[in-house]
Amino acid sequence: MLFNTASFFLFxxxxxxxxxxxxxxxxxxxxxxxxxxxxxxxxxxFIPLLLALTAIDYTAGRWLEKVPPGPxxxxxLILSLCANLGFLGFFKFYNFLGSNLAWVMDKPADAFFLxxxxxxxxxxxxxxxxSYVIDVYRGQQQVVRNPIDYAVFICFFPQLVAGxxxxxxxxxxxxxxxxxxxxxxxxxxxxxxxxxxxxKMAFADQFAKVANEYFKNVSxxxxxxxxxxxxxAFGMQIYFDFSGYTDMAIGMAKLLGFHFPVNFRRPYLxxxxxxxxxRWHISLSSWLRDYLYIPLGGNRHGRWMTYRNLMITMxxxxxxxxxxxxxxxxxxxxxxxxxxxxxxxxxRQIRKDWTWLYPLQAIVTFALVTIGWVFxxxxxxxxxxxxxxxxxxxxxxxxLLANWHFELIGIALLLALAEEKLDWFERLLKAPxxxxxxxxxxxxxxxxxxxxxxxxxxxxYFQF
Amino acid sequence: MRKGMAIAPSPTLPKTPVRKRRPITLTLLVACLLVFGLDAxxxxxxxxxxxxxxESSAGLLELILWREKTAQEKAGDNxxxxxxxxxxxxxxxxxxxxxxxxxxTVRNAVVAGSDPRAWYxxxxxxxxxxxxxxxxxxxIDDYDDEDHAFNPDDDIRTLHYCIARLRxxxxxxxxxxxxxxxxxxxxxxxAVLKGIPLQSDWQAFLAHPLKRIAYVQLCxxxxxxxxxxxxxxxxxxxxxQIDWSxxxxxxxxxxxxxxxxxxxxxxxxxxxxxxxxxDHFLSIWMGRIADRYRGSRTKIIFFRLPRGPIVxxxxxxxxxxxxxxxxxxxxxxxxxxxxxxDSLEHPELFKDALHLNRAGVELFSTMLADExxxxxxxxxxxxxxxxx
Numbered sequence: 001m002l003f004n005t006a007s008f009f010l011f012x013x014x015x016x017x018x019x020x021x022x023x024x025x026x027x028x029x030x031x032x033x034x035x036x037x038x039x040x041x042x043x044x045x046f047i048p049l050l051l052a053l054t055a056i057d058y059t060a061g062r063w064l065e066k067v068p069p070g071p072x073x074x075x076x077l078i079l080s081l082c083a084n085l086g087f088l089g090f091f092k093f094y095n096f097l098g099s100n101l102a103w104v105m106d107k108p109a110d111a112f113f114l115x116x117x118x119x120x121x122x123x124x125x126x127x128x129x130x131s132y133v134i135d136v137y138r139g140q141q142q143v144v145r146n147p148i149d150y151a152v153f154i155c156f157f158p159q160l161v162a163g164x165x166x167x168x169x170x171x172x173x174x175x176x177x178x179x180x181x182x183x184x185x186x187x188x189x190x191x192x193x194x195x196x197x198x199x200k201m202a203f204a205d206q207f208a209k210v211a212n213e214y215f216k217n218v219s220x221x222x223x224x225x226x227x228x229x230x231x232x233a234f235g236m237q238i239y240f241d242f243s244g245y246t247d248m249a250i251g252m253a254k255l256l257g258f259h260f261p262v263n264f265r266r267p268y269l270x271x272x273x274x275x276x277x278x279r280w281h282i283s284l285s286s287w288l289r290d291y292l293y294i295p296l297g298g299n300r301h302g303r304w305m306t307y308r309n310l311m312i313t314m315x316x317x318x319x320x321x322x323x324x325x326x327x328x329x330x331x332x333x334x335x336x337x338x339x340x341x342x343x344x345x346x347x348r349q350i351r352k353d354w355t356w357l358y359p360l361q362a363i364v365t366f367a368l369v370t371i372g373w374v375f376x377x378x379x380x381x382x383x384x385x386x387x388x389x390x391x392x393x394x395x396x397x398x399x400l401l402a403n404w405h406f407e408l409i410g411i412a413l414l415l416a417l418a419e420e421k422l423d424w425f426e427r428l429l430k431a432p433x434x435x436x437x438x439x440x441x442x443x444x445x446x447x448x449x450x451x452x453x454x455x456x457x458x459x460x461y462f463q464f
Numbered sequence: 465m466r467k468g469m470a471i472a473p474s475p476t477l478p479k480t481p482v483r484k485r486r487p488i489t490l491t492l493l494v495a496c497l498l499v500f501g502l503d504a505x506x507x508x509x510x511x512x513x514x515x516x517x518x519e520s521s522a523g524l525l526e527l528i529l530w531r532e533k534t535a536q537e538k539a540g541d542n543x544x545x546x547x548x549x550x551x552x553x554x555x556x557x558x559x560x561x562x563x564x565x566x567x568x569t570v571r572n573a574v575v576a577g578s579d580p581r582a583w584y585x586x587x588x589x590x591x592x593x594x595x596x597x598x599x600x601x602x603x604i605d606d607y608d609d610e611d612h613a614f615n616p617d618d619d620i621r622t623l624h625y626c627i628a629r630l631r632x633x634x635x636x637x638x639x640x641x642x643x644x645x646x647x648x649x650x651x652x653x654x655a656v657l658k659g660i661p662l663q664s665d666w667q668a669f670l671a672h673p674l675k676r677i678a679y680v681q682l683c684x685x686x687x688x689x690x691x692x693x694x695x696x697x698x699x700x701x702x703x704x705q706i707d708w709s710x711x712x713x714x715x716x717x718x719x720x721x722x723x724x725x726x727x728x729x730x731x732x733x734x735x736x737x738x739x740x741x742x743d744h745f746l747s748i749w750m751g752r753i754a755d756r757y758r759g760s761r762t763k764i765i766f767f768r769l770p771r772g773p774i775v776x777x778x779x780x781x782x783x784x785x786x787x788x789x790x791x792x793x794x795x796x797x798x799x800x801x802x803x804x805x806d807s808l809e810h811p812e813l814f815k816d817a818l819h820l821n822r823a824g825v826e827l828f829s830t831m832l833a834d835e836x837x838x839x840x841x842x843x844x845x846x847x848x849x850x851x852x
Contacts, residue, residue: 183486183488186486186488187486187488187491190488190491190492402667402668402671403670403671403672404667404668404670404671407670433486433487433490433491433494434494436486436491437491437492437494437495437498438495438498440491440492440495440498441494441495441496441497441498441499441501441502442502444495444496444499445499445502445503445659448499448503448657448659448660448663449659449660449662449663449666449667450663450667451663453660454650
């Protein structure tokens with residue numbers, strides 16, 4: 001049940017109707033049932049796994065409450081983390097490790113192969129659940145005693161399969177102090193839902209058609225322009241796809257009275273790679289910062305340790321996305337860029353105001369990020385190298401993007417710049433009804449004339 | 465931390481400030497109306513549809529409609545129009561070049577790839593009063609109904625041909641005329657929101673808007689003349705032989721793959737079980753056309769087109785109905801002699817298994833014009849050449 005299908009909107013309408021028609025005490029049960037139904041629509045066989053993960057971390061939380069600080073308490077945390085990472089590792093990394101082990105042992109590549117189906121959203125809900133246990137261990141989060149509350153936290157359908165990764169304190173604050181959404185929340189929710197749908201159907205899927213066509217047959221599409229346009233198309237696809245999904249998730253949560261943090265802040269306007277990671281998949285980068293980079297020492301132990309910590313964080317962040325050397329390289333590439341920026345910048349802070357250098361910085365950052373997408377999207381390392389070879393050493397080639405694709409990029413760029421400087425989204429929420437309705441209408445019209453309607457292209461991050 | 469949703473809000477939390485509520489249902493309704501308004505402004509007013517890509521299905525039909533509407537203004541009272549698909553190889557120029565004129569002006573509103581459903585919507589706007597023409601001449605494959613593998617009800621191309629002609633009031637009726645649920649939905653959605661079927665046209669327009677506008681203007685200046693002067697290829701199917709006992713064709717040297725494909729796909733097409741779906745389709749759409757002209761001075765004349773360079777044996781399929789013959793019982797519907805064009809069914813007069821070549825078109829056009837004149841009788845008023 002993809003977010004951009006009629007069946008999902010029907011599901012959402014039914015959930016909203018039941019949610020608000022029910023007494024308050026019943027509402028979390030409705031959310032729970034709806035969320036498991038939503039997950040089961042994809043593959044009901046993994047519901048026991050979701051239940052098991054929920055039970056483990058719920059129990060770990062309760063256990064931590066009873067165990068005083070000391071080695072035993074640490075052991076409980078380690079047990080919980082091992083269970084979470086064990087599930088994640090088995091489902092996500094077993095075959096990757098197996099194939100590498102087979103290579104080391106000079107055995108056939110499929111010597112240790114198991115036909116494993118990756119449970120939908122496992123990377124997201126595992127990280128979300130782990131953050132709860134770590135926060136409880138650190139004393140930053142009170143223990144949740146009702147298993148239903150905890151189960152709703154893990155399986156809440158708007159963000160179950162692709163985030164944003166919501167911290168326990170944010171979610172439980174909304175759950176325990178639930179208030180009906182205000183008029184502004186409803187306006188914001190509807191606008192975000194429509195905006196997300198537009199990003200997905202009219203933008204991401206149009207660029208996906210170009211990127212998929214290119215990466216399906218890289219050797220048959222030689223040329224520098226061809227390679228750059230194929231990779232830029234993917235860069236556009238992944239941004240509009242993932243931020244569209246997130247907008248919809250946040251919008252739906254708003255309609256249900258929950259307030260999720262922003263996950264994207266116009267990342268392609270970033271003036272540096274550091275700035276990019278403050279704008280891209282913010283819930284993951286802040287998770288990695290809080291639960292990996294800072295515990296590793298962050299920037300507190302000198303330059304070289306900072307570079308090391310950045311590299312480790314980004315390598316693991318890359319690996320979180322998928323079990324392949326491509327993701328490791330992608331993470332390492334960003335780790336190296338972040339470290340390189342630190343070397344160049346020294347102790348100076350990133351300037352937040354725009355200077356005359358800004359356009360150049362933004363273009364260079366975009367180009368560097370785009371080069372990184374090659375590893376993210378290519379099927380394997382040889383294909384990544386073939387694409388990079390064409391991007392930098394290929395013959396002229398031809399553009400895969402039509403003029404109207406560039407017009408779409410132009411519109412998106414103007415809107416992003418306007419949002420950055422004029423905050424149009426917030427203004428629109430306070431605007432008169434006709435202006436707000438016109439904005440919704442324009443988005444829907446955009447879906448009508450640009451939306452990929454009859455071909456269902458899955459969200460990119462559903463595979464993680 | 466308190467549990468459950470039934471518990472009152474924490475005293476530390478500020479209450480949600482009371483704001484003036486935006487009537488969200490009304491807002492969504494207004495947004496939907498605005499979308500329909502935008503769609504209508506662009507795709508129902510001619511603002512955009514006059515600039516459709518001339519080589520697209522919709523653009524082609526629009527150009528033909530525009531050309532024939534323009535011709536109506538210039539032509540006299542004895543105006544006849546031919547309708548059909550690409551197999552109806554009628555050339556007004558071939559008729560005009562004859563030394564002896566019949567007094568009728570025979571125009572050509574044939575749309576390649578179209579079907580009776582598309583002809584109905586085309587005619588509705590081509591002849592809104594249902595009185596402009598002395599006759600409407602249809603070229604059809606057969607007077608008896610033979611079902612083929614393809615279900616004519618589910619030819620979604622019709623949506624694309626007729627998209628600019630469909631009205632909001634057609635949405636349900638048009639959608640219901642498709643058989644499968646998926647096509648019904650696609651047709652309904654397209655008839656309501658025309659931007660969806662016109663997506664690729666619109667995107668191509670945005671890619672090069674000035675180029676498109678210039679090309680459409682060029683077509684408006686030259687298209688009537690180009691189509692009038694268009695001459696079919698002289699290529700023929702001479703030498704083609706078919707062994708019907710084994711359903712195999714022997715091709716002469718030099719025959720192209722395209723020509724062979726038409727033989728394979730039409731002449732050698734396997735017979736499918738006869739379910740009566742063509743009868744159903746023709747009865748509905750030809751019936752509707754005939755209904756529009758009930759009591760009108762306009763005659764509806766059917767011709768069976770030359771069947772092919774070689775004729776399939778008639779006994780291959782057991783044809784169970786004849787919707788066209790059934791229509792002939794109506795007062796203003798006339799069936800021309802079924803065998804009128806039998807003399808053209810020779811490989812030398814066809815460019816492939818379906819379409820006449822230049823010599824075939826010339827013979828076909830003059831024969832058709834003469835027979836129409838004979839059927840309609842003396843014109844009374846002198847008719848001019850069909851013109852450009």
